[in-house]
Amino acid sequence: MQKSKIIWFTLAGMLAGYLLVHPFAMLAYFLGPQQAQAPLDFSIWGHQVHLAFSAEMLAMGGAFAFMGGVAGLGLGLWYVQKERWVAENLESQRRLVALETLKELMVTLAHHIRNANMVIGGFSSRLIKQAPGPEAQHRLEMIRQASREIDAVIDSLESLTEIEHARYTGAWETKMIDLKKELAARLQAAAGLKETLEDEPQERG
Structure with missing residues (x-):
């Protein structure tokens, strides 16, 4: 039961890293001061999000998924340990x-x-x-x-x-x-x- 929770936390972290953090990181980079882009040009937003899930960015997406998985693993271990501590405290x-x-x-x-x-x-x-x-x-x-x-x-x-x-x-x-x-x-x-x-x-x- 505890192992399954840790696995779910890890998978959730990987998905969050790939589906959320990765495209937002790319979008923030292209909308930064180093790029001459209009922040309110929403067509650029859609293009960067689409580009984030392209084959060219698969390696970068994998890196973000890996980092998200590590973060999810740590969060899962903390959550399971907290559950165990609460159960022991109640007992x-x-x-x-x-x-x-x-x-x-x-x-x-x-x-x-x-x-x-x-x-x-x-x-x-x-x-x-x-x-x-x-x-x-x-x-x-x-x-x-x-x-x-x-x-x-x-x-x-x-x-x-x-x-x-x-x-x-x-x-x-x-x-x-x-x-x-x-x-x-x-x-x-x-x-x-x-x-x-x-x-x-x-x-x-």
Whole structure:
């Protein structure tokens, strides 16, 4: 699509150079002060325009067509580059809006989930001290460990709010991969702690 636009600009430049610039250049030369011609003699205008497209002036017309093609090529490259820049700018703006929406959503969700999770973790810690037996204490430890896992997920989600606009627009996929690794590492650490807590009652037994 972009190549076709460049080709069309080049062809348009060649046609403009041959059909417009070339005859006007000849007309301007013959109507100049170095030629003893009457500027208002329109018969001379028609003669010069006709002469511009004659076989004798084919080489000169080709030169003007070549220069017009070069100008059209440059204009086409500039136009395609401008289109690409506008498209990238619009995509960048769209991503920035999506980022702001995502950040606000993550902050809101993390706030409410963390508040509820703090209540769960706090009550489980208190109940562990008052547990009637090892089995009840172990179950409460599992609840507290699940609360820690939720905290790990929240911390990973909150890291989304730390994404800078420049990094987001240029490396969104990389940032998402990094976030996945971070979340996996946090959950793996929490799972390891959970296995340790589950093995303790067996060792005691």
